[in-house]
Amino acid sequence: NGQSLSSGQLAQEYGFTDLDGSRPDCWRYLVEVDNTGKPADATGYR
Numbered sequence: 085n086g087q088s089l090s091s092g093q094l095a096q097e098y099g100f101t102d103l104d105g106s107r108p109d110c111w112r113y114l115v116e117v118d119n120t121g122k123p124a125d126a127t128g129y130r
Contacts, residue, residue: 092109094100101107117124 089097090109090111092107092112095107095109116122
C-alpha cells in the first residue's frame with residue numbers, strides 16, 4: 085500500500101529464511117557494522 089520495503093523487512097514479516105536458515109538484512113548490517121566502523125564479518129551479516 086505505497087510502502088517501500090527491503091527484502092530483510094519482508095523476510096521478517098513473513099518468516100522467510102535462506103536455505104541455511106539465516107535471515108540476512110543488508111540495511112541492518114550497514115547501520116550496525118559499516119556505519120559504526122566495525123570490521124566486516126559474514127557471521128554478523130547473517
